Amino acid sequence: xxxxxxxxxxxxxxxxLIAFFIVTVVYGxxxxxxxxxxxxxxxxxxxxxxxxxxxxxxxxxxxxxxxEYEVYVQTIQFAFNxxxxxxxxxxxxxxxxxxxxxxxxxxGFDVAGxxxxxxxxxxxxxxxxxxxPEVREYGIVCNEYCGPAHHVxxxxxxxxxxSEFDKSNLVE
Numbered sequence: 001x002x003x004x005x006x007x008x009x010x011x012x013x014x015x016x017l018i019a020f021f022i023v024t025v026v027y028g029x030x031x032x033x034x035x036x037x038x039x040x041x042x043x044x045x046x047x048x049x050x051x052x053x054x055x056x057x058x059x060x061x062x063x064x065x066x067x068e069y070e071v072y073v074q075t076i077q078f079a080f081n082x083x084x085x086x087x088x089x090x091x092x093x094x095x096x097x098x099x100x101x102x103x104x105x106x107x108g109f110d111v112a113g114x115x116x117x118x119x120x121x122x123x124x125x126x127x128x129x130x131x132x133p134e135v136r137e138y139g140i141v142c143n144e145y146c147g148p149a150h151h152v153x154x155x156x157x158x159x160x161x162x163s164e165f166d167k168s169n170l171v172e
Contacts, residue, residue: 041125045103048074053101057082057171058090068095072171075100075107075120077147083140083155090132090157091165097129108143111157119144132159 003011048054056072069090074081082088090096100109100120107120118126132138140155 041127042123043101043125045101045122048101048103052099055171058088058169059172060167060170066095068097071096071098073098073100073109073120075102075109075142077104078142078149078153080109080140080142080153080155083157084153087137087156087158088140089165089169090159091162092132092135092159094162095129095131097127100126105146106144107146107153108141110141110143112139112141114138117143132157135159135161 043051043053052059052072053074056074059070059072061068061070071082071088071090073083073088079085098109098116100118101124102120102122104122106122108117109120109126110117114130116128116130118128120126136159138157138159140157142150142153146153
């Protein structure tokens with residue numbers, strides 16, 4: 001069967017483009033260390049009171065002899081709890097793991113000026129770990145439309161020096 005040279009050219013070009021796109025995606029996940037949200041945990045969004053999300057906030061934990069912090073956040077229409085009424089306060093240069101869920105609708109949790117960004121889905125727990133290297137305030141915005149007051153849904157993360165971190169703000 002004879003294939004015209006222009007058809008051969010376009011067939012070869014299409015395979016080259018497909019290979020290029022596959023390589024680009026693989027590079028994004030491997031070399032740039034991109035992660036897709038996984039099934040870390042599921043939770044009943046109507047019964048958050050019976051979990052650590054019932055008393056959200058910053059908790060101190062010890063792992064492998066190191067002090068780390070866990071932050072449990074509820075994203076609710078139209079606030080972050082904690083984060084909106086009072087900022088989330090964590091020490092600088094310390095490992096912090098965020099656990100985020102929503103009892104109502106889909107929300108976003110985007111820490112402005114960083115690469116920390118996740119979706120907060122009712123029934124699922126999003127988890128990410130970071131170290132804030134510098135003392136400063138970070139804004140949190142909801143980047144998923146969640147209703148008519150979506151544009152006012154914002155919060156703050158306040159990173160303080162370890163020496164100024166007040167452990168009385170921790171939750172049990």
